[in-house]
Amino acid sequence: MAPCVSNHDLFLEKVVLTHANPPLLRITVDLPSGTGSIDSQAVDAVARDISEVLDDADPIAGRYTLEVTSPGAERKLTTARHFERVVGQPVEITTVDKQKLRGRLIAADETRIVLAPLKLRRKEQAEGSDVNTVVELDNIAKARSRVEFGSQGE
Numbered sequence: 001m002a003p004c005v006s007n008h009d010l011f012l013e014k015v016v017l018t019h020a021n022p023p024l025l026r027i028t029v030d031l032p033s034g035t036g037s038i039d040s041q042a043v044d045a046v047a048r049d050i051s052e053v054l055d056d057a058d059p060i061a062g063r064y065t066l067e068v069t070s071p072g073a074e075r076k077l078t079t080a081r082h083f084e085r086v087v088g089q090p091v092e093i094t095t096v097d098k099q100k101l102r103g104r105l106i107a108a109d110e111t112r113i114v115l116a117p118l119k120l121r122r123k124e125q126a127e128g129s130d131v132n133t134v135v136e137l138d139n140i141a142k143a144r145s146r147v148e149f150g151s152q153g154e
Contacts, residue, residue, distance in 0.1 A: 004049040005029050008042050011081075013071060023064040025054075030071055035087055038070045077143035083108035090118055090146040095139050103133060105145075112136045 005012040005027075013028040029046055031038060047068035054066065077083050077091065087108055093101040093115070103115030115133045 001027060001050055001053065004053055005046055007049065008046050010038065010042060010046060017060070020065075022062065023060060024067060025060065025064055026067045026069065028069055028071055031085065033081065033084065035085060043068055043070060073145070073147045075145050077140075077145060080108065080110045080137060083113050083137070083143070086145040090148050091115065092144050092146055093135060093140055094142040095135065096141045097139075098141075101133060101135065106132065110137075113140075 001015065002012045009032070010029045011032040013030045014026075015028075016024075016026045018024040018026070027046075027050060029038065029043065047066065050068060051066055054060070075082070075086075077086065083091075083105060087105050089105055091103065091105045095101065101115060103117055105113055106116045107114040113135050115135065117130060117132075
């Protein structure tokens with residue numbers, strides 16, 4: 001499956017086979033790097049190619065459902081590549097010591113991320129809320145990107 005995905009300049013994120021009746025083969029693809037989103041036509045093209053390969057190889061006995069998808073707008077962030085993909089977006093993080101952080105991801109590399117405070121309404125502004133926070137990836141227990149509605153700073 002990986003060659004089908006990489007032929008479309010995409011990254012094979014995850015393959016899951018459920019024990020549903022009929023089984024569900026869910027393949028998650030993403031851009032290999034950088035920010036941005038996947039074009040739905042690219043996902044459709046990958047799905048057609050994977051379906052063709054699976055039809056020829058017939059690796060799953062009987063009927064099954066094939067689903068090819070992208071990680072979505074609000075996704076779990078578990079690798080450095082995930083964080084690099086969502087630079088510029090709001091994120092929520094829980095650290096290993098249970099500290100909860102929210103902010104705009106402004107930088108990410110193989111070892112750490114940098115969060116800028118989200119712009120809050122004037123009455124919600126807190127003292128020191130303009131300081132960026134650096135978090136080591138090893139210190140992150142859970143993280144998720146978030147969708148932002150409305151204009152920034154409203």
